[in-house]
Amino acid sequence: MTPPTKTTSPLPSAPSSQEPPPIWFLAPEGFFALPLAATPEERADLSHSFVRELYSRGDENVWEPAAPYYAAMAEMMAGTGVSYSAMGLFSTADENGTQDDGAQADGTQDGEVARHEGADGVAQCALTVAAVPTDQADTDTDVVAQGILAILSGDEYNDARWLDLPCGPAVSCVTLREYRIKPELTETGEQVDLLTGQIQVHVPFPTGPFTAVFTLHTASMDYWTEFCDLMAAVLQTVSFTDPTEGTEGLEGAEGAEGAEESQA
Numbered sequence: 017m018t019p020p021t022k023t024t025s026p027l028p029s030a031p032s033s034q035e036p037p038p039i040w041f042l043a044p045e046g047f048f049a050l051p052l053a054a055t056p057e058e059r060a061d062l063s064h065s066f067v068r069e070l071y072s073r074g075d076e077n078v079w080e081p082a083a084p085y086y087a088a089m090a091e092m093m094a095g096t097g098v099s100y101s102a103m104g105l106f107s108t109a110d111e112n113g114t115q116d117d118g119a120q121a122d123g124t125q126d127g128e129v130a131r132h133e134g135a136d137g138v139a140q141c142a143l144t145v146a147a148v149p150t151d152q153a154d155t156d157t158d159v160v161a162q163g164i165l166a167i168l169s170g171d172e173y174n175d176a177r178w179l180d181l182p183c184g185p186a187v188s189c190v191t192l193r194e195y196r197i198k199p200e201l202t203e204t205g206e207q208v209d210l211l212t213g214q215i216q217v218h219v220p221f222p223t224g225p226f227t228a229v230f231t232l233h234t235a236s237m238d239y240w241t242e243f244c245d246l247m248a249a250v251l252q253t254v255s256f257t258d259p260t261e262g263t264e265g266l267e268g269a270e271g272a273e274g275a276e277e278s279q280a
Contacts (some may be wrong), residue, residue: 036147037223041230042253044246047102047143051090065086069104072280100145104232104246108137108239141234141243145252150220150227159221160227161185164218179217183254186219211237215247230254 043049048070051062063083071078093101152160161178164187168176175190190213197208212235219228232247234240 034149034225036149037221037227037256038258039147039221039228039252040253040255040259041145043102043103043143043250046106047104049100049102050093051092052093052099052101053087056087056091059087059090060084061127063090098144098146100143102143104141104143104234105143106139106242108139137235139234139239139242141232141236141246144231146229146231147221147226148229151223152220152225157184157222160220161187161218164220164227179251181219181251181254183219183256184222186217186251187214190215190216199226201271210235213237213240213243215244217251217255219251221256228254 048066051059051066053059053062060083063086064079066086067082068076071082090101148161165178166174168174168187168189171231173191177188179186179188192211192213195210195212197210199205199207202208212233214234215230215232217229218231221227230247230251232243234243236243
């Protein structure tokens with residue numbers, strides 16, 4: 017799987033009787049955030065830029081019919097509690113090293129993001145984030161995490177574990193499921209057993225009665241280890257305080273460039 021580079025992805029508002037405090041995290045290059053927004057006009061505008069990024073080698077014949085589809089998907093998510101949703105597309109093409117002039121075997125120079133044809137192989141995943149209201153005092157994040165761990169551990173099919181993240185306590189839950197796809201729905205005309213994996217991480221807010229729920233789901237199980245590492249990298253960047261505070265004028269401050277405040 018092509019190693020991603022980090023870009024900032026803010027967390028928009030989640031529906032609640034009380035607005036959740038802001039939260040920040042960084043999503044890797046290769047994630048394409050769906051056009052979630054509060055109004056149809058905003059979703060329509062965002063969907064046009066979304067399809068041009070997702071189908072970067074397309075044209076108006078592809079973009080125009082695709083934009084309303086993704087705007088409708090974003091509308092369906094309204095009211096579900098999902099405040100960030102993205103498709104992750106990562107090339108599985110082999111890297112063949114560098115040439116003597118510093119160019120990569122695929123023709124790119126050092127520091128450039130390599131672009132590969134989809135036919136060379138693609139590993140896919142979906143990443144969503146929701147801010148879920150929870151009954152807690154602002155300082156009771158340990159108690160909330162312990163309760164979540166106890167509930168998730170009650171299911172024998174869950175691999176639930178305590179995590180100590182830079183932003184505070186959290187609980188991860190890994191589940192694997194196998195689905196049987198009917199022969200009439202497969203290319204070969206034969207039944208296919210599809211194995212999927214899900215990583216879900218609950219991170220209590222220390223700044224309000226909410227819990228952030230990060231969920232990564234994939235059917236590209238040949239790259240399960242890489243996706244686990246990717247999720248771990250995202251979680252290391254979660255912050256409940258503005259990462260740009262105190263970095264003004266500090267060139268190259270890690271995680272500060274392009275960070276934006278967003279309501280969870």
